[in-house]
Amino acid sequence: MLTDEDTEDGNFIELFKKEHNEQFYVLVKMHLSFLLHMTTEESECFYEKVKLRKWNIVPFGKKSKHKQSLDAALNQNILKQVHQLINFLKLDSNLNSEGIFRRTGSLERQNELKNLLLQGCTINFSNNHFTVHDCASVLKWFLADLPEPITTDIQFPIYCQIAESFKTTEAAHEIKILQSVQLLFLLLPKENKNLLQDIFELLHLVMLKEDTNRMSSENLAKLFTPHLLCPRKLAPEVLLKDSQILFSVVAFMIKKYPKLFKIPAQLMLDFRTHHEQGTVLNDSIKGAAHTVFSFVDNNKTAKENQENVTDAALAELYAHIQSLPETSKKRKLVKQFNKQNGQGTPLQVIRSSAPKNRSFGDSIKKHMFHKKLLKNVKKSGLTQMKSSSSEEVLNETMMTPRSRKPVLLVSGTNINNLAKLSPKLTHLMEEDSFNNPGTSKKLFVKSKSDGDLNEDNKSTPLKLNKTDSPKKLSHSFKNYMNSRDMLTIDNSPTDSSFSSRSDDFQSYTEFNDSFRDNRAVEEMSDSMLYILDGNSPNDVSMENSEGEKKLVLKPRQFDENGKPIVFETSF
Amino acid sequence: MITLSPKNPNHNLKKYKLVFLGEQSVGKTSMITRFMYDSFDPNYQATIGIDFLSKTIYFHDRTVRLQLWDTAGQERFRSLIPSYIRDSQVAVIVYDITNLNSFELTTRWIEDVRSERGNQVVVVLVGNKVDLESCREVPTEKAEKLAKELDVLFIETSAKCSYNVKQLFKRIAEALPDLDPDRHEDNNWLQEVTLETKPKKNNQKDDNNKDYCFC
Numbered sequence: 001m002l003t004d005e006d007t008e009d010g011n012f013i014e015l016f017k018k019e020h021n022e023q024f025y026v027l028v029k030m031h032l033s034f035l036l037h038m039t040t041e042e043s044e045c046f047y048e049k050v051k052l053r054k055w056n057i058v059p060f061g062k063k064s065k066h067k068q069s070l071d072a073a074l075n076q077n078i079l080k081q082v083h084q085l086i087n088f089l090k091l092d093s094n095l096n097s098e099g100i101f102r103r104t105g106s107l108e109r110q111n112e113l114k115n116l117l118l119q120g121c122t123i124n125f126s127n128n129h130f131t132v133h134d135c136a137s138v139l140k141w142f143l144a145d146l147p148e149p150i151t152t153d154i155q156f157p158i159y160c161q162i163a164e165s166f167k168t169t170e171a172a173h174e175i176k177i178l179q180s181v182q183l184l185f186l187l188l189p190k191e192n193k194n195l196l197q198d199i200f201e202l203l204h205l206v207m208l209k210e211d212t213n214r215m216s217s218e219n220l221a222k223l224f225t226p227h228l229l230c231p232r233k234l235a236p237e238v239l240l241k242d243s244q245i246l247f248s249v250v251a252f253m254i255k256k257y258p259k260l261f262k263i264p265a266q267l268m269l270d271f272r273t274h275h276e277q278g279t280v281l282n283d284s285i286k287g288a289a290h291t292v293f294s295f296v297d298n299n300k301t302a303k304e305n306q307e308n309v310t311d312a313a314l315a316e317l318y319a320h321i322q323s324l325p326e327t328s329k330k331r332k333l334v335k336q337f338n339k340q341n342g343q344g345t346p347l348q349v350i351r352s353s354a355p356k357n358r359s360f361g362d363s364i365k366k367h368m369f370h371k372k373l374l375k376n377v378k379k380s381g382l383t384q385m386k387s388s389s390s391e392e393v394l395n396e397t398m399m400t401p402r403s404r405k406p407v408l409l410v411s412g413t414n415i416n417n418l419a420k421l422s423p424k425l426t427h428l429m430e431e432d433s434f435n436n437p438g439t440s441k442k443l444f445v446k447s448k449s450d451g452d453l454n455e456d457n458k459s460t461p462l463k464l465n466k467t468d469s470p471k472k473l474s475h476s477f478k479n480y481m482n483s484r485d486m487l488t489i490d491n492s493p494t495d496s497s498f499s500s501r502s503d504d505f506q507s508y509t510e511f512n513d514s515f516r517d518n519r520a521v522e523e524m525s526d527s528m529l530y531i532l533d534g535n536s537p538n539d540v541s542m543e544n545s546e547g548e549k550k551l552v553l554k555p556r557q558f559d560e561n562g563k564p565i566v567f568e569t570s571f
Numbered sequence: 572m573i574t575l576s577p578k579n580p581n582h583n584l585k586k587y588k589l590v591f592l593g594e595q596s597v598g599k600t601s602m603i604t605r606f607m608y609d610s611f612d613p614n615y616q617a618t619i620g621i622d623f624l625s626k627t628i629y630f631h632d633r634t635v636r637l638q639l640w641d642t643a644g645q646e647r648f649r650s651l652i653p654s655y656i657r658d659s660q661v662a663v664i665v666y667d668i669t670n671l672n673s674f675e676l677t678t679r680w681i682e683d684v685r686s687e688r689g690n691q692v693v694v695v696l697v698g699n700k701v702d703l704e705s706c707r708e709v710p711t712e713k714a715e716k717l718a719k720e721l722d723v724l725f726i727e728t729s730a731k732c733s734y735n736v737k738q739l740f741k742r743i744a745e746a747l748p749d750l751d752p753d754r755h756e757d758n759n760w761l762q763e764v765t766l767e768t769k770p771k772k773n774n775q776k777d778d779n780n781k782d783y784c785f786c
Binding site: 099102103104105106107133140141144214215216218219222223226227230236237239240243244247 | 594595596615616617618619620621644645646647648650651654670671672673675676
């Protein structure tokens with residue numbers, strides 16, 4: 001049932017295994033751990049044992065034949081004998097016999113057959129001495145009598161995990177089961193794998209004749225699960241429980257036999273990539289696994305890109321600009337982008353010349369923060385710690401409109417994924433930006449007393465209460481700010497003032513209990529978001545008692561009148 | 572068919588465990604399905620491990636609750652079975668009349684039961700699938716002879732055609748009271764039952780009156 005392509009793949013795999021043995025197991029193991037969400041340690045120990053096993057094959061000849069025991073691992077002699085049985089059972093007339101593998105054969109003839117096989121005789125099936133049921137029973141006996149299941153003891157828990165994690169009835173799970181099993185087969189010793197392949201072929205053939213032999217894949221699976229998968233020393237109750245879990249997987253394997261022994265395309269690609277690179281790079285990549293595995297759902301990404309043409313186009317545009325050489329023209333374009341997309345957080349550039357068409361919320365904000373605090377700011381005298389290099393870095397960092405986070409790594413290959421980055425990945429990107437020394441340096445000091453700050457914070461809700469949407473603050477506001485504090489604390493440990501700042505917000509929210517509601521952050525008014533994003537708070541800043549670099553905000557440039565032109569926030 | 576004096580019937584709801592044994596595909600599950608639901612499932616499905624079903628049957632004056640344990644004939648699950656045999660008052664050993672091998676292996680099953688339970692058990696040998704008379708491999712006489720030798724009940728049935736299945740359970744129920752585990756605490760009830768069922772005096776032994784054959 002195997003095509004030329006499969007044979008080619010198989011040959012390649014053999015070659016690869018021979019040439020890059022270590023890399024072969026690393027890759028298979030890694031793919032398996034991705035599929036089954038195993039930790040590396042789990043698969044590691046599993047892999048080590050497989051490797052050990054390869055050298056522990058006990059030669060069949062050493063075993064006592066009188067015991068009628070196949071207490072030996074597979075070797076060529078016994079495999080040849082078993083193949084006699086398999087080939088006999090594969091005959092059409094036998095495949096069609098009702099209850100094959102289920103009906104009981106003659107115990108006497110079974111013993112006779114076993115003896116003949118163990119003595120290495122070639123069996124003459126044509127004289128009809130042994131019935132199909134005798135042979136089927138002996139084949140089952142052979143599988144049951146192996147010292148460990150043909151799929152090996154160590155793979156057993158993994159099969160259990162497959163059976164528990166995936167449902168054979170769900171189409172989405174099918175491919176995962178199939179790939180996991182394919183990978184497990186690659187980890188088996190060659191003898192086991194080949195025999196297993198022959199057995200599944202036989203079972204598949206039996207299944208195809210269900211109309212006459214009445215043996216469905218489920219039926220066959222019930223009979224073969226304990227023999228093929230279950231360790232020998234399981235307690236009866238455990239055996240029963242595990243068999244019941246596993247049998248649907250075995251039934252699935254019998255059904256899918258034509259695909260069962262293929263090599264997952266992704267793994268094949270990894271192998272080939274490694275093979276090609278291996279000849280060039282050789283030592284430099286030793287031990288490292290290169291994979292094509294992706295956690296991005298390409299289908300959903302593509303769909304999203306189709307539906308959100310604007311975002312996709314914007315992302316492309318960003319990527320293009322990002323890839324431009326470092327020129328003043330690029331800086332200019334980047335600035336323009338940042339201005340257009342709402343000055344995403346946490347990095348931002350604010351012009352002192354505010355837009356004319358201010359919203360109601362803006363005016364409140366101005367009223368609350370800007371006017372009053374700006375005076376304080378001016379009075380207290382600002383210390384400017386300007387750094388031209390940090391300005392450059394800032395200016396070259398672009399913000400996506402969606403995530404409102406700096407775009408750090410955009411290339412032609414991952415541009416499509418940009419818009420659909422999972423929250424986790426976005427978070428990672430965020431962390432990257434904090435770890436970037438260029439951005440984290442941009443903390444500026446502004447002198448202002450803590451007392452002022454508290455007062456300001458407390459005054460905020462009172463004043464907002466008079467507006468149309470007072471309830472849109474409080475709880476969600478707190479969450480929002482806390483979450484940002486967390487980020488700051490996590491990533492800039494020197495910034496101890498942030499802890500006191502979060503306390504401030506706590507007191508602020510306590511103060512505000514009466515206004516609290518459960519609205520989500522997105523329900524906040526645009527203007528509040530605008531403020532929260534740091535656009536206004538020329539004033540919401542603080543200092544610590546030592547007056548060190550612990551402030552968040554700082555006016556960077558002043559016009560002739562001493563008014564700050566650009567404010568920056570860096571979280 | 573059982574005529575007992577109607578004395579305190581509700582008090583006498585007794586529970587008995589029956590374990591069904593035999594090789595694969597002889598019809599253990601089919602027999603239970605016929606008895607429980609009076610139906611026949613044409614699907615040909617192996618049983619995994621052990622199935623449990625329970626049914627209350629009513630006689631003229633008493634009620635018996637039968638717990639049926641359906642075992643898998645499969646070799647690998649044999650290790651499970653002894654513990655079920657140990658708990659059972661009745662062992663139903665089934666073979667397929669069209670499969671001589673399944674009949675030959677019944678002796679092994681009976682040995683297993685005897686070794687676990689000794690004589691404290693009702694053993695029934697059941698030849699199933701008599702609807703397939705044309706394929707018969709086990710003559711009735713041969714099975715009768717074996718049953719006599721081993722001192723067990725014997726009956727031939729067809730779960731598919733609903734032949735003799737009810738009869739089988741009636742016979743089991745008749746044989747049961749002798750095995751009442753509480754008989755010493757419940758002497759009145761025991762005496763009545765014993766008196767009524769004893770007249771079928773085939774194969775009786777002096778000190779052991781619970782094993783006899785109907786044939």
